[in-house]
Each structure stands twice: as C-alpha cells, then as structure tokens.
Amino acid sequence: MTVNAEKTAVLATDDVTFVTGELRPYLADLLAREQGAWRERAGTSWADLPEALAAYLGGGKALRPRFCYWGHALAGPDSSPQLLQVCAALELLHTFALIHDDLMDNSGTRRGRPALHREIAAQHRQGGWAGDPDQYGHAMALLAGDLAFSVASRLAAALPAPAVPIWSRMVDELVLGQFLDLAGSARQDRSQGVARATTLLKSGQYTVTSPLRLGAALGGVPELPAELVRYGDLAGEAFQLRDDLLGVFGDPGRTGKPVGDDLICGKPTQLLALAADMLPPYGQALRALAGTSALTPSDAAELTSELTRCGARDRVEQKIHHNVRLACALVDRAALPSRAGDALRKLAMAAADRQR
Amino acid sequence: MTVNAEKTAVLATDDVTFVTGELRPYLADLLAREQGAWRERAGTSWADLPEALAAYLGGGKALRPRFCYWGHALAGPDSSPQLLQVCAALELLHTFALIHDDLMDNSGTRRGRPALHREIAAQHRQGGWAGDPDQYGHAMALLAGDLAFSVASRLAAALPAPAVPIWSRMVDELVLGQFLDLAGSARQDRSQGVARATTLLKSGQYTVTSPLRLGAALGGVPELPAELVRYGDLAGEAFQLRDDLLGVFGDPGRTGKPVGDDLICGKPTQLLALAADMLPPYGQALRALAGTSALTPSDAAELTSELTRCGARDRVEQKIHHNVRLACALVDRAALPSRAGDALRKLAMAAADRQR
Numbered sequence: 001m002t003v004n005a006e007k008t009a010v011l012a013t014d015d016v017t018f019v020t021g022e023l024r025p026y027l028a029d030l031l032a033r034e035q036g037a038w039r040e041r042a043g044t045s046w047a048d049l050p051e052a053l054a055a056y057l058g059g060g061k062a063l064r065p066r067f068c069y070w071g072h073a074l075a076g077p078d079s080s081p082q083l084l085q086v087c088a089a090l091e092l093l094h095t096f097a098l099i100h101d102d103l104m105d106n107s108g109t110r111r112g113r114p115a116l117h118r119e120i121a122a123q124h125r126q127g128g129w130a131g132d133p134d135q136y137g138h139a140m141a142l143l144a145g146d147l148a149f150s151v152a153s154r155l156a157a158a159l160p161a162p163a164v165p166i167w168s169r170m171v172d173e174l175v176l177g178q179f180l181d182l183a184g185s186a187r188q189d190r191s192q193g194v195a196r197a198t199t200l201l202k203s204g205q206y207t208v209t210s211p212l213r214l215g216a217a218l219g220g221v222p223e224l225p226a227e228l229v230r231y232g233d234l235a236g237e238a239f240q241l242r243d244d245l246l247g248v249f250g251d252p253g254r255t256g257k258p259v260g261d262d263l264i265c266g267k268p269t270q271l272l273a274l275a276a277d278m279l280p281p282y283g284q285a286l287r288a289l290a291g292t293s294a295l296t297p298s299d300a301a302e303l304t305s306e307l308t309r310c311g312a313r314d315r316v317e318q319k320i321h322h323n324v325r326l327a328c329a330l331v332d333r334a335a336l337p338s339r340a341g342d343a344l345r346k347l348a349m350a351a352a353d354r355q356r
Numbered sequence: 357m358t359v360n361a362e363k364t365a366v367l368a369t370d371d372v373t374f375v376t377g378e379l380r381p382y383l384a385d386l387l388a389r390e391q392g393a394w395r396e397r398a399g400t401s402w403a404d405l406p407e408a409l410a411a412y413l414g415g416g417k418a419l420r421p422r423f424c425y426w427g428h429a430l431a432g433p434d435s436s437p438q439l440l441q442v443c444a445a446l447e448l449l450h451t452f453a454l455i456h457d458d459l460m461d462n463s464g465t466r467r468g469r470p471a472l473h474r475e476i477a478a479q480h481r482q483g484g485w486a487g488d489p490d491q492y493g494h495a496m497a498l499l500a501g502d503l504a505f506s507v508a509s510r511l512a513a514a515l516p517a518p519a520v521p522i523w524s525r526m527v528d529e530l531v532l533g534q535f536l537d538l539a540g541s542a543r544q545d546r547s548q549g550v551a552r553a554t555t556l557l558k559s560g561q562y563t564v565t566s567p568l569r570l571g572a573a574l575g576g577v578p579e580l581p582a583e584l585v586r587y588g589d590l591a592g593e594a595f596q597l598r599d600d601l602l603g604v605f606g607d608p609g610r611t612g613k614p615v616g617d618d619l620i621c622g623k624p625t626q627l628l629a630l631a632a633d634m635l636p637p638y639g640q641a642l643r644a645l646a647g648t649s650a651l652t653p654s655d656a657a658e659l660t661s662e663l664t665r666c667g668a669r670d671r672v673e674q675k676i677h678h679n680v681r682l683a684c685a686l687v688d689r690a691a692l693p694s695r696a697g698d699a700l701r702k703l704a705m706a707a708a709d710r711q712r
Contacts, residue, residue, distance in 0.1 A: 104495035129542040139460035157513040186485040
C-alpha cells in the first residue's frame with residue numbers, strides 16, 4: 001500500500017467538516033435533481049418522493065462516510081472525484097436499511113422522531129386522502145427505501161472497477177445480517193455463533209471495514225492493511241455491543257428508541273447469548289420468554305435487572321473496552337498518517353462510548 | 357445500427373428456449389451459489405433466503421428477458437457473454453417489484469399462488485416460531501425483495517459501460533411508476549396525464565423498450581432504432597391496458613388475482629381516466645367512490661357493468677388493437693432480421709391478447 005504521511009497531514013478538512021460541508025450539500029443537490037427529473041417525467045407536481053427522502057436523510061452520525069473518508073485519506077491528499085459519490089451512496093444505502101428495518105421491526109420511532117412510515121401516514125391523514133393511512137404509510141415508506149437503494153446502486157455502479165465488488169459484497173452482507181436478525185429472533189436462536197456473525201456482518205463489516213476498504217480502493221489502495229481489517233471488525237463489534245446495551249439499558253430520551261424492544265423482539269444479541277451461561281434459573285426462565293408474547297413489560301424490566309445482576313452486562317462492557325483498546329493499538333501498529341490515525345482512534349472510542 | 361439479417365437467421369434458439377433452457381438454470385445456479393455463500397458466512401444451515409427466493413422465481417412470462425433477447429439479436433448471432441447476466445438481472449428486478457408490490461397493495465395472491473409474504477407467514481405458523489406470523493411474513497418478504505434487488509444490482513453493475521445507465525434509468529422509472537400508482541390512488545387522481553405516464557413508465561419503458569435497449573447495447577448497438585422505441589411504447593401500453601381490463605373484467609381463476617382490486621384500490625388506470633367522459637351520472641358517482649372504503653363489493657360489480665355499458669371498456673379494447681397494429685407495422689418498417697421481426701410481432705400480440 002502507499003501511505004503518504006506528510007501529504008495527508010496537510011488535508012485542510014477532516015471527516016466532520018467533510019460530512020457537513022460537502023457530503024450533505026451533495027446529497028441535497030442529488031435528490032433535488034432527482035426530484036426535478038421525476039416531476040418532468042411524471043408531468044405532475046406531486047411526484048415528491050425524492051424530496052421526502054431528502055427531508056428524512058441526515059441527522060445521523062454519518063459513520064460510514066466518515067470511515068470511508070479516512071480509508072481514502074490513506075492513499076494521500078489527492079481527493080478522488082468519486083469520494084463524494086461513494087459517500088453519498090453509503091448514506092443512501094444506510095437510509096434504505098433504516099427505513100426498511102423500521103418497517104420490518106414495526107418500530108414507530110427513529111432518532112427520536114416518528115419513523116418514516118408514521119410521518120407519511122400522518123401526511124395521509126392530514127390530506128384526507130383515500131385508503132387506509134397506515135397502509136399507505138407502510139407502502140410509501142417501503143418505496144422510499146427502494147428509491148434510496150436504487151439511487152445508491154446507481155451511484156455505486158458508476159464507481160471505478162475495483163470499488164464495485166467491495167460495494168456489492170457489502171450490500172449482500174447487510175441483507176444477510178438483517179436476515180439473521182429477523183430469522184434468529186423468530187427461531188429464538190441464542191447461539192454465540194449466530195450472535196457474533198450478526199454483529200460482524202451488521203456492524204464490523206458494514207459499518208467500518210467495508211467503508212474503509214471502499215475509500216482506500218478509490219484512493220488507489222487495493223488492499224486494506226491487515227491491521228485495519230482487524231481494527232474494523234473490533235471497532236464495529238464494539239459499536240454493535242454498545243447498541244445492544246443501549247437497546248436494553250439505554251435512556252429512551254437519548255436513544256430515540258423505546259427501551260426493552262430488543263428483549264421483546266428476542267433479538268439474537270451477544271448480550272443474550274452471553275447470558276446463557278450466566279443467568280440464574282429465574283433469569284433463564286425470563287430469557288426463554290424473550291421474543292414471545294408471553295414476555296410482559298414487567299418481565300422485560302425484571303430480565304433487564306437480572307442481566308445486570310448476573311454480570312452479563314459487565315462482561316459486555318469489558319468486551320467493548322477490550323475491543324477499543326485493541327483497535328487503537330492496531331492503529332498505532334499500522335503507522336498511519338497522523339490525522340488518519342488520530343481520527344480512527346477517536347471514531348472507535350466514540351462508537352463504543354455513546355449514549356445514543 | 358448494425359443489423360445482420362443473415363447471421364441472425366441462423367440462431368438456433370429462440371426466446372422461449374433461451375428462457376427455459378438457459379436463463380432458468382442460470383438463475384437457479386446463481387441463487388444456489390448465493391445460498392452457499394450465505395450459509396458459509398453465517399455459519400448456520402437455516403440461512404435460507406436465497407433458496408426461498410429461487411423457489412419463488414419463475415412461473416411468469418419472462419417478458420423482459422425475452423425482449424432483451426431480441427434486442428440483443430439485432431446485433432447479430434454472436435451471443436454476448438453478458439446476455440444471460442442481464443436477463444437474470446431483469447428477472448430478479450421484476451421479482452423484487454412483484455414481491456414489494458404485493459406488500460404495498462396488501463395482495464394475498466400472485467400468479468394464482470399465495471403471495472410470498474403469505475407463504476412465509478404459513479411457514480412461521482408451521483414452525484411454531486416466536487413472534488407474529490403475519491408480521492414475520494411481511495418482514496421476511498420485504499427482505500426477500502431487497503435481496504432480489506441487491507443481486508440484480510450486483511449483476512447490472514458488472515455490465516459493460518454502455519448498458520449501465522440504461523439499467524439505472526429503467527430502475528428509476530420502475531420506482532417512479534410505482535409511486536404514481538400508489539400516490540395517484542391515494543389522491544384519487546383520475547387525469548389522463550398521470551394514467552398515461554404510469555402506463556408508459558410501468559409497462560412501455562420498463563417492460564419493453566428498456567429491455568430491448570439493454571439487449572441491443574450488449575450486442576454493440578448503442579442506439580435502438582426509432583421504430584423500435586415507438587414499438588416498445590405502443591406494445592407496452594397495450595400490455596398495461598390489457599392488465600387494466602383483466603384487473604376489472606378478468607377471470608380470477610386465470611389471472612390469479614381477485615377481481616375488483618383495482619377499483620377497490622382506485623388505481624389510476626387509463627380505463628378509469630377514459631370513463632371520466634363516458635360514464636352516466638350514476639356511474640360517475642360510483643367511480644368517485646373507487647379507492648375509498650365506501651365502495652362496497654356490490655358497488656364494484658355495478659361499476660364494472662357501467663364501465664362496459666358506457667363504452668369505456670370497448671374504447672380500451674380498440675386502443676389495444678390499434679396499438680398492436682401500429683406496433684407490428686413499425687416492426688415491418690424497421691426491416692429487422694426475419695426471426696426478430698416475427699418474434700416482436702408475436703410478443704406484441706401475445707402481450708395484448710392474453711387472459712392472465
């Protein structure tokens with residue numbers, strides 16, 4: 001690989017100013033042009049789904065573009081004209097995933113706001129349109145997700161050849177991760193194997209390693225250094241473990257998600273898989289109810305306490321800290337340009353130590 | 357354009373044997389390999405969504421691959437190695453569209469079988485899995501659609517450069533067409549403009565012209581002859597008009613779709629738009645109820661009779677026949693290789709004159 005330390009250090013911008021100063025305006029412009037093309041082709045002013053999607057975008061942490069940005073910075077300071085394009089594709093892909101996840105999980109809130117299908121249903125009610133508002137909200141949000149995915153795929157298909165298979169594999173892993181989540185809940189799978197595979201796919205690879213790899217490929221670095229691959233898996237796992245803890249112990253006012261949902265759905269999380277060996281019989285009995293309608297909210301609250309009492313929560317906390325320490329050490333060992341190294345350490349810490 | 361009449365005439369296979377003999381086995385193999393990769397990455401034998409998708413595929417008319425096949429044949433007999441790839445992408449894209457359409461319309465049947473979400477819900481019940489079977493069926497079918505779209509996009513991204521923007525535009529038009537369908541129903545739009553734009557997008561371009569164009573581009577014909585562009589729009593419109601008639605007057609035993617659905621949903625069809633000028637006051641009143649819960653099944657039956665009585669049904673029939681005649685004349689004028697010309701005439705007639 002070619003890492004150019006001095007040159008990278010003169011990069012005037014960092015990942016956050018890149019996201020706010022360049023990526024968000026690029027996305028807004030992209031969807032405004034899409035909106036214009038729709039109005040023209042449909043011959044009607046109410047063909048407004050791209051606009052609705054643009055309004056829904058943003059507000060998140062934009063982790064994937066930020067990792068992509070630093071993957072790209074490994075190659076040197078010359079910004080590839082496709083960096084914005086691939087980062088926009090990553091944000092749109094993630095928006096697709098969030099919208100469809102909320103439909104699949106039947107979640108009413110996202111980032112403290114109503115989920116998109118709820119917003120659209122409210123619009124339907126307000127407009128006094130024909131048909132059932134909730135069904136319309138579901139249908140139109142489903143289609144908004146499809147639109148986000150289709151625009152993301154269009155951007156990705158126009159990337160330079162080395163980036164295309166990285167993208168395709170990432171998308172495939174995203175779908176597989178979501179499948180394991182849904183099917184694992186239904187089958188009440190509590191194995192460590194499935195929980196770890198889900199974590200690795202949904203967060204390690206999808207959130208960290210693949211965006212790093214995409215950025216690097218655009219910069220002309222075909223192979224991500226082994227230390228960064230391992231970094232991505234560790235930091236991504238820490239991110240997902242924090243998510244698992246927030247889903248059970250988080251403050252709904254900050255996470256924007258009702259607490260207890262993961263237990264009620266019986267998500268195949270590592271927390272629950274770990275608890276298999278640690279819970280006392282009463283906790284085991286409650287855990288067996290997770291994901292079934294027999295688990296009442298007060299059972300869920302009890303199970304939450306049991307998960308703390310038996311030490312499973314602490315074990316997950318320890319694992320998060322262990323992962324982050326190891327990930328930071330790997331960044332040191334990779335001898336990256338100093339801005340990239342600093343940023344990747346900070347991102348790993350931020351992903352693992354957050355309240356929402 | 358380069359049309360090579362003699363060479364095309366020696367093509368040993370035609371579109372139907374291509375679909376059954378080559379495309380279906382190619383798709384089965386593709387999804388079997390996807391299934392293998394999923395099992396390996398997930399480390400569990402029940403990661404079976406690609407298999408479920410493969411079982412659901414097929415059984416349709418495979419119109420898009422067949423048009424693509426003949427677009428490709430315009431260039432001569434040398435089969436592009438990517439012809440199968442793009443045809444597989446077209447079938448997967450269409451499967452994605454059907455699965456998601458059935459969710460959006462909340463349709464229980466497809467091609468005379470239970471819709472995919474129903475099949476999966478039944479499997480959930482049979483397995484005695486955790487959670488609500490219907491919610492699981494919806495969630496998993498949504499994800500199966502996403503998987504189909506993601507595999508289609510992966511195949512499309514690896515196509516030669518001239519084909520990629522044709523693909524992207526086609527996908528965008530598919531999403532826009534579905535949007536007009538949903539939003540037009542909700543807003544009770546009965547304008548000819550929206551009805552025609554929906555028809556053109558959903559059937560003219562998506563079903564006929566874009567597949568022809570994709571096939572031609574793969575064969576090295578960058579620009580589809582103007583006659584064939586027009587042919588596609590006309591034949592596609594005829595196809596959609598037949599669909600509209602079948603949705604109201606068809607035999608549910610043959611269409612596999614409950615009759616009256618289009619009226620109950622208030623789809624923005626050309627049939628209903630035409631009827632705006634032709635229905636007597638009583639029919640108008642019924643038509644105004646289409647898409648609202650106020651339209652009872654017996655109203656729908658009455659409206660069906662009114663649509664015949666006022667002549668709107670005949671007008672649509674005449675338009676179908678006019679389109680097909682014109683489309684066939686355009687094929688004559690384009691002076692295509694004889695096998696391609698014969699096939700395109702037959703396809704236009706078959707699309708317009710079918711009972712399912």
